[in-house]
Amino acid sequence: MKKSLAMKDRLQVVIKEYSAILILLALVLAMSILKGDSFLKSTNLVNIIRQQAVIGIIALGIMFPIVSGGTDLSGGSVVALCGVFAALAVRAELPIPLVFLIAIVIGALTGVINGFFIAYGNVPAFIATLGMMSAARGAALLITDSKNINGFYDAFESIGTDSFLGLPIAAWIFVLMAIIIYIILERTKYGTSIYAIGGNATAAKVSGINVRLCNFMGYVIAGICTGVAAVVLTARMRSGNPSVGNAYEMDAITCVILGGASFSGGSGKVVNTVFGALILGILVNGMTMLQIDSNLQSVVKGAVIVIAVFLDSRKRTD
Amino acid sequence: MKKSLAMKDRLQVVIKEYSAILILLALVLAMSILKGDSFLKSTNLVNIIRQQAVIGIIALGIMFPIVSGGTDLSGGSVVALCGVFAALAVRAELPIPLVFLIAIVIGALTGVINGFFIAYGNVPAFIATLGMMSAARGAALLITDSKNINGFYDAFESIGTDSFLGLPIAAWIFVLMAIIIYIILERTKYGTSIYAIGGNATAAKVSGINVRLCNFMGYVIAGICTGVAAVVLTARMRSGNPSVGNAYEMDAITCVILGGASFSGGSGKVVNTVFGALILGILVNGMTMLQIDSNLQSVVKGAVIVIAVFLDSRKRTD
Amino acid sequence: SSDGASGNDASTDLPQDEAAEDKIVIGYTVNDLNDTWVSSVIDYVEQWADEHPDVEVIIGDGKSDVSTQMAVVEGWIEMGIDSVCLKPVDYEASLSILDSVKAAGINYVAMQQDAEDADCFVGANGVETGEAQMQAVIDAIGGSGKIAYLAGTEGTLVASEREEGSMSALEASPECELVAREDGDWLREDAISIVETWITSGIEFDAICAACDEMAIGAILALQDAGIDDVVVAGIDGLQMGCEYVKNGDMTLTFYADAKGLAYESLDAALALAKGGQPEDVVLKDLLVNRDNVDEYLALWS
Amino acid sequence: MGQEYILEASGICKAFPGVIALSDVDLRVRKGTVHALMGENGAGKSTMMKILLGIYSRDSGKIIFNGKEVHYKGPREALDDGLAMIHQELSTVQELKVYENIFLGKEICLKGLWIKNDKAMHEAALQLFNRLEIDIDPDAKMKTLSVAKQQLCEIAKAISYNAKLIIMDEPTSAITETEVAHLFKIIRKLRDEQVSIIYITHKMDEVFEISDDISVFRDGQYIGTKLASDITYDELIQMMVGRTITNIFPKEEAEIGEVYLKVEGLSRNNEFHDVSFEVRRGEIFGLAGLMGAGRTEVVETLFGVRKKSAGKIYVDGKEARIKSPSDAIRYGFCLLTEDRKQSGCFLSLSVRLNTVAASLSKHAKGPFIMRKMTVHSAEEMKKLLSIKTPGINTPISNLSGGNQQKVLVGRWLLTSPDILIFDEPTRGIDVGSKSEIHRLLTNLAKQGKCVIIVSSEMPEVMGMSDRILVMSEGKAVGIIERKDFSQEKIMRYATGTAD
């Protein structure tokens, strides 16, 4: 009697903690029925992962600000800025690791600025990162004089196109980043501090956690992830485009929240964010396949996201 | 001795509560030095108010969600949707009050949907209103088939162009809305409940406040304000454009936060939001006057906002 | 080998649902469906589709985002369609899309920007249009004077092409001076605010050259408000609204960007390719619209 | 008397905007002793402790800890130096597991890596709990624990630092006698291990039971330090409040009228079952029980904060349909909740708004709030309850814990309720104010109102109540009349060993 209750409880906990996967399964099921032959083709599924790699990697980084109770709206612009630098590096024929390094450094730098103002300057995260959103976009356009940067060598372009063991390289990078972020966020001391800060900053502080430093680092990690995403995006586009990435931050945040993280901080799981990214990807891919009118797509996308989270939160309170 | 301390304290409180006006004064001073002759011209100052009327009215409405601890990202799309309906009403030669009514009803309706999901469905405000942002944009485009709606009668266009006692009608509407919102938010039982909910929702519930209903109403009011803003915008543009209003919500939220409101809820003053709107207006107007490169403008705008809030928050903690 | 992928071959290879319908499927994707001019292209696309009941046209919105446009086309490739017409969000990215489209044996019609591997090109040259527009403005103010420029959204292809053309025409006329330039984001409301501010800040100009009609109309509204009526205002697009402003004299001139041409020529090419043909490239001309010939263009809308 | 001091603080000053919290305060704590720190609400006890830990910076003064002068910039350094603290306000992270909370900031990691070793932490937490004889699952999420159990976790956490000096800021305000006795056992054991304790409390009997030395603060000033064995109860109170207080529980017989509130078979899922009782006009009705007995749940359900799954509530003979607190308020209920931070204070708002929050309608004409009326009410409550605050427009977060509690009492008095439910009403309230609140409750009862008090302080329930309902594990085990009150009897009921 008691045992079966415990089983039920545990099941409830699992459903609660991993509800993103239920939404994902529901969407996959719906698409399989409606458009099974083309949707379930392995190339299509691989495509979805590749398409979501950029947003997904940004989302992984944004988890740190969100879990610690902040937010980061600069992702979309920073991905453009880092992309521009990556493209300049590629055009200068620098080797791939150096291209990554440059994009990561630029991303980290934006994170340093965000983190400084937020953690040490008490500027609300929304404002600081909104300011960065504006500034990074302006900087990307200024540097490139509003033009694309072209002329890439082949090896670099292959990041965007080639596959390895059946999975595109972009997807591999996504998976790798997910594992790294999982380890940092859910397995290290630092990650626990981030959860603690999001849950109760005062408690974290009196437990001897350096709240400011941890928050600061969170924005830097978000910047680094965006840098990685920028390289993937640049390789996929074969050019550095200063106006790319518009509103990516919204999609990234949506992934994190669809994955069940709370805006008030203190919760969120990496694997669920990955599911969140796939949910968004399948939604867009599915609507394209079903040939839904693009304006109607906006309506449907908005409605599906809200209703998914709605059903999810209902299930939780029950 | 004790008295002077109290005076100093009071001064500190004033500076703290109305710090937005200091930023405003600083900007005005800077512009007067740089470009005094044209900047200080009364037509220019009136222009700034008129230009900020739309964002300002949306910001006034967004105060309810923000003060109660939520947020509303749908403003920019909803202003387009309401504008489209207003334009259809104008083209059908309906009288001005009816045009307002229609825009307000549509705005309120979006607020009802937002409010339902957020207050009664436990959907995070960010997600619900982001969904509405997507859905309302799609709806506006669907209804108009992505085209502008033209053919307005003169009396209506005069809302956007005419003046009364030296102030454009658009500015009068802004002032009127500010007074109404001030009364509702800072002078009524309902408004006090909104502050209480933002301060501590559980405690508000225990104190007998109908938290869900109050939150719900807040989103409806936000929608109504956006409806009013839509009419002003439509009159100013002399057409209903379904893709107008992109990122207005960000500007509106910035006004509220520049005005010193906190994202965690429970604080914010109407007059400061108005100042916030003027700060943004002067910033953009000033940079256009100084003919700063438009990419550089993005950088400067982002930086000024962050630094203003930064200095502000430093002063407060001192 | 993929070059010759004809409609007949393809239809036998297609998955069942497409084959059963036995229709030629063309994917038509644009940079942003919500752009006023693009939406009128789409109207013509729909008109063309009505005239060709045996062809299915799918419309895909790039939403001004490269990844979105890539994802749309990748979805089509999975569906196994016959031809793709693509008006790119980003030129370089369109080359990468082109590669995957060709690799899947699908025909590719490039719109507005030619690409080497494309099966066919249909489009106008934005630089030329910009140049012609500025030249017409310079002529309208008698060869000398002060000109202000309202640019489209920074970083977009069309905006930079048109501005590039306009500026080269301006440089060729030493009598003319650029007194102000601002990014109006393609939007009427932004243009209103910008021009209002120009006026109050005491900038004087004889002409405002705007990269699209919407911004030109915004400029006109601001000028009217300030009681100024001797400024030459020029736009590009030549849609109904713009033509009406030309007709009543508020707008001096605009350029008719051939929406119908872009829709029809590209779809015809895509169809021909799907049937195994080898259509010629089409270069569309953007045509000057002024008071003298505006009725011709207004007639398109009646 | 050993003269070796673990801590010597002298000349500590600290001012907040509008308040001088500490002026020239000294504190000396002998090694291996329990040092009680006493003082009224707002005397500056918590502030002093936070300064010791480096959470607040001091304006001036000198701190010598363990023989060397220290300037901690934050709790990290203090903790590393062997100075730990149990905070007055619960500081747990609700979303984290119990063991994660215990090891927060000092996680056990795999050798040479930053990767956590969850298994080792779980084990260590279990061992710690076993040593302290606490029965909590280290894997449970903190938010599933009752306030009392969370408090126990905080105690365990502070002990887990193996500190040389542990500050305990009102550790017993949320726990019942059994746990208190248990805590004292732990404290004595620590003392025997030469660990020093600073023990802050408002419970007088605890002080005499556990402490070696007693220091007293009043109004931010240091009054003096005495050996516990050298001072009497009355002298101590005299030191704290500057006057004598005669009766802590001024129970006066009120005229008991007819039944006003009747609860029949109230149940809520698996929290409590079939609770029935009646309260008469003029009666003070106590609810007693061990922690986790479900008392808080019962009163919160009565008040509509939680949904009942069965049962009926009658007010004045008519059934009351209560679905939300606003319904309850309409029927004349009020509920002072047990966790003031979580469900009481609007921390960012002013004392004034906090005071009128539950009676907005009374302070409004139509939909409009009458500011003057709110000012008047707030001032009135400030005076009535002697709330110590720089002004009624100060944010309540700047008030000391006890004064916040008084504001909340004031909030409910303003609703002029007929049925007052006070859950741990004097939690964190100093002796002086405590007797004021008790007098107030007695007076309200005298006016013919029903008063229900839930308290974990046995002397309080016994001193105040006319009858006591004892709960055990979600069941009402029995009602005891005032004439039959005795600690043993209540405990027998509460532990379920009655019949």
Ligand SMILES: Nc1ncnc2c1ncn2[C@@H]1O[C@H](COP(=O)(O)OP(=O)(O)OP(=O)(O)O)[C@@H](O)[C@H]1O
């Ligand atoms: N963060 C703060 N900002 C402003 N004033 C404060 C702050 N913290 C405490 N105070 C003020 O300092 C004084 C001392 O407060 P403190 O919390 O130390 O009292 P306490 O002795 O612990 O009282 P209690 O027994 O009620 O807990 C009070 O008057 C309080 O209002």
Ligand SMILES: Nc1ncnc2c1ncn2[C@@H]1O[C@H](COP(=O)(O)OP(=O)(O)OP(=O)(O)O)[C@@H](O)[C@H]1O
């Ligand atoms: N949020 C919650 N989620 C799950 N269980 C809870 C929650 N709050 C309390 N409980 C459980 O309900 C039971 C009773 O709670 P609680 O300890 O608050 O009762 P109480 O009699 O008021 O005790 P006290 O007031 O002394 O803490 C406990 O077993 C507790 O673990």
Ligand SMILES: [Mg+2]
């Ligand atoms: Mg205290």
Ligand SMILES: [Mg+2]
């Ligand atoms: Mg309790």
